[in-house]
Amino acid sequence: MGSPLLELGDLVIRIPGRPPGSPLGVTVRPGECWAILGPNGAGKTTLLHTLAGLRPAHSGMVRLNGTDMRTLSRRQVARQLALVFQDHHDGFPATVLETALIGRHPYLRPWDMESAEDVAVARAALEQVDLAGLEARPVATLSGGERQRLAIATALSQDPRLFLLDEPLSHLDLHHQVAVLDIVKERVNSGCAAMMSLHDVNLAARHCDHLLLLYPDGNACWGPTKEMLLLPVLERLYGQKLVTGEVDGAPVFMAADGTVDGS
């Protein structure tokens, strides 16, 4: 099992204009891959940003590797935890390799130059996400999916124990969706942990071992995937009628006609 990488101590996230939701008590251990599911506006991104220490919580605490995150410097946090953002906006022009290299920032002292080793780490990360040939390309010329993979490569070169990914599969074609999930799982199997917000219930069911469901009213529940994937639970989560079937001996879900009351 290993000692917990991330502990949420009765964490209540702060969402402007909404009453505080129910406290979260999730514990993430090495080797676990969590999916956060919930409809738009349920607070998935806010939760991930709060877990990365980028937003203050309403109440409760986040412990990273057993230490209260508020006592850690940004640099210490960045060595243990990487966050892949949902939107990528360019400020100034930069190349693909330069972008992957900024993942090494938390390890370099102010007057250090990036070493050959850092470049090798960044190159390996680009290789993993299938961008090896594009190192010299300006980021602005990449497609949405390529940018998404570049963001993941930057997180990989950051070499954290915990990956937080905000909709890491958006803009990706089917092959790269599975490829990215495989990369994440490879890290998870070697002692890291991951927590990602997803919109695709079936990908979450197939690739993640734990689920955290965020309801729009601020309630939440969490646990091992097998115990969470029940038709009524998911229907209430999305306010949407679903149908279910079996593929490879596991349930799959599809939206059907009709809505469900939130009660």
Next chain:
Amino acid sequence: MNRLVPVLGLLAAASLAAMGLALTLGSVPLPPTEVWAVVTGGGESLSRTLVLELRLPRTLAAFATGGLLAVAGALMQVLLRNPLADPYVLGLSGGAAVGALLAMLAGLGVALVSGAAFAGALLSTFLVFGLAHGTGSWTPVRLLLTGVVVAAGWGALISFILAVSPGAELPGMLYWLMGDLSHARHPGPAWLVLLLAVVLAWPLGRSLNVLARGALQAASLGVSVRPLEWTVYLVAALLTATAVTLAGTVGFVGLIVPHMLRLVLGNDQRIILPASALAGGILLTLADTLARTVIAPQQLPVGVITAMLGVPVFLYLLHRSR
């Protein structure tokens, strides 16, 4: 990154060449051999006066002003994540100008005019940052808009002061507003500020590279964003205030120099910041040499030259970058 040394070496050589040119050219042209003789301690007494008492201080002042403005511009552009930002857009020069004009109107001496300009620039800095900070959200767009509006306010005040000033004061005021190096006699402090800023900002270079990608991204990569932003803004304000104090309001250097360097050198601040200091210095040294010689013995304010060069170059770059 291996380009750092050759790039800076090249720019340093060009800097020396530009300053050498500035020393030889003027209403009385001096042959380079005579300038060399003066610099090495010989030469005729007329040449000595021309070079050591007139041209050298002015050239050094021009170089320092250009370097200060270009570095301030490069820092502001990273801070606002906007390649079109420069210290003047944020109302710093407006505040400095109002301070300086009020001092002139009161009939104060050169030193007090400089002091008033410095105070005006810093006041404007705190005004813009204080107002933009407001309720706590401090986005680049909000900062930029606040700066633009504050600058417009200063502009109105400047017009008001000019309208109520006695006619005898007007030429001096207008020259000051257009940027003028003919009264710049003591470039020492400006050089010190420039040198310190470049040396101290260099270790922040990589953090600035990360900050250029957005505040949240920078924070998630281990940058303490808020302290870094404050440092950058205060340093940029200090640089601008020093430049304005020395030479009045010289536009476009802070906008154009970093922008052109980025097109050629990429966006690594560890190269851009020192390169901006040198290239800004070269540009203003050459512009001031032009200002002294183009209709000699009359002199133009150097701000006129930089704006006349700057506007078309900038429009061209903007057009091309689409």
